[in-house]
Amino acid sequence: MIKDTSLNFDNIPIELMSLLETIEMDTDAGSLSFSPDFNWEQFMELAKHHRLYPQLFSKIKDLNSSIPPEVYKSLQQLYQRNTLHMLHLTGEMNRVSQLFYHHQVKTIFLKGPILGKELYGDISMRTSGDLDVLVPLQNIETVDSLLTKEGYVKDDYFSTVLNDWKWRHHHVTYFHPQKQIKLEIHWRLSPGPGIEPSFTDLWNRKRQSSISTVPIYMLGKEDLFMFLISHGARHGWSRLRWLADIHRLVLQGQDWNRLYSILRKYEMLHLTGQALLLSSNLFHTPLNQEMKDCAGKQEAVRLANKTIFYFERLVNLHTEPLPPEVSTYHQSYLYSMKSFKQKIIFILSFLHPYPEDAETLPLPKSLHYLYFPLRPALWFWRKAKKQAVL
Template identity: 45%
Template sequence: MKEWQTSGKLPEEMIGILRMLNREPVHWKKINIDNVMDFAGHHRLFPQLHRSTEHLEPPEQWKQSIQKHVMQHTLITLQLAGETARAADFFRTNNQRLLVLKGPALAQFLYGDVSARMSSDLDMLVPLEELENAALLLQQLGYKERPYFSKKLPDWKWRHHHLTFYHQDSGVHVELHWRMHPGPGREAGFEKLWKERRYVDFGQSNIPVMGTEHLFAFLAVHGARHGWSRLRWLCDMNELLKQDIHWAKLEEILGDQKLIAGTALALCQQLFHRQLPEETASWMQSEKVMKITENTMFYLSRKVELHAEVVPEYVSKYHRKYLFSLLSVRRKLLFVSSFLYPYPEDVAILKMPKSLYFLYIPIRPLLWIWRKTKKTAVTQ
């Protein structure tokens, strides 16, 4: 028996889903189909379950339920694939570089089928210095920006990592990135990613994506940032492990984030019985990796929605600690020191001309205390 089957940390629905994904015998009558479909929807797993259960001969009720969900989401995915090609072609025509991060392009890259992975939006990466031009091109395609942060201070360039756009007619959302992840912290620059890019065949369009090693690092950090709260992300990692990966190069790319990659590998090994190359054995041997892997079960055992309008306090508190545990000592120091840099909220409290914005840095702790005091007074 595998660890996840005996740990008691995963509900029966998740154990059933993992058995299906691993094409192991399933006790169909012992698990509730509605509950399993609910978990599968949360974890965005209908295409993967559909492919796996074809080999398990499920009861007709199960087969029909999975097929129904797959058909619904295939239509959405095909629409996103069309928008991906339209945007990539338009950007190319206007000499605007971009890399497509996830969505149907990732499905094609990993699974060889744009509909083999559920997607809800498009993620595109461009250089920061070309961000304004890329945003204008999206607007020409009919997208409107939906601002969600202030640009009063230059901190937005490293605190945040994307702009959001919405197409009123198609309903498609686009995240236009200039960083792969929110800061603070260093990551591979666009020029390096562009130099080592690969292309995904979309029929009449070729979609530029990151090279295999950079994609591995990106997906590992992205999944970890979200606590692997969607099992789909670990399915992607497991599928990516079938690619020819240059492990020494990946180790260099990861730098002080090798801990995160080690955790992703350990989870793939435990959940999907993935056989891993000898080069990665040392990545998973530390007590810290084992601890973080165990802590990830908090998310996999629940339907955690980190992007919900209201996130339960116990989830927020747990997630803050979880994220901090992923950081190296250097990144922890950088993260803590970033709180000393002023926020737009500080500008709203104490207005100063731009020529004096540097003064926000020394008085930032006082403004933070003032805001906390005012908040406490209001809630009492």
């Protein structure tokens, strides 16, 4: 555990710290004790928000503790409900994998039940709201047709101009109204602009999950580490389940030389340091010397401090509209987490036309290339119009 940093956890709820301590407690330690004024309602709310209740219940059922019976019962019900949901997702994952395989669509599952099995040894030990599937960009239309025939409805529409969806976005969402299952089809690991491994590279490094007799493919070990770091960092680690995943990955052991090479290539070392520093402090993750060096960098400490904002309050970045305070902070955080090169690419991306340009001045598709020279004028026009309304 790294303690010689300026991380300030003073304003993090005591209930959250107690929750984390309980999860990491050695079952041989005996018992747990809580103060009489401990806020159990907030404890439960935090366990649900951070999606840590499966690990929490698994731990407290093996410990003698002073947890109130109603809290224990609520955790038990959440755990059982999650187990059924994960079994439901596993069945659908098998069906989707077979469907895509029979139509020659290469498929890599990113999260879902495979992470529960891979990181915790049991699908019931991790929550998942949906299935995330990575497919080659050229197969997106085929996948759309297959899922529509299976009863899925596209639930994620966005405007696009000059095919900017291919790099500005990274997935589209489908929902099955009868099965009540959400499926995210990815063609990138993360939203752009940015450089990341090609599907071919990821496919060549893929692994087969042991979760099923049906071939279910997942990311290679280093690619999974990088993906989970990118995903968690992009969300400010606002759900500590994502940081718990990093903790488990480190415990499994990593080939640091191979991992370092990939992280450096894709400008992820500063975010890795952020995650390792947070995991070390919050989950007592043991780090080797190379990881300690990475977590001790000034940039890692700076970014880790920025995430404390999300730990001090319940932030759900998937619920729109966000409170103004959270929205403003998160936009600033997203920019601050980019490397210098990533910031340059991000700024240059503003030169590419946006769908708003086509809405401001509709042109025939054959003339869409004119949005490039017209973009500055259209941007100023929208700004002036907005100011006039205010």
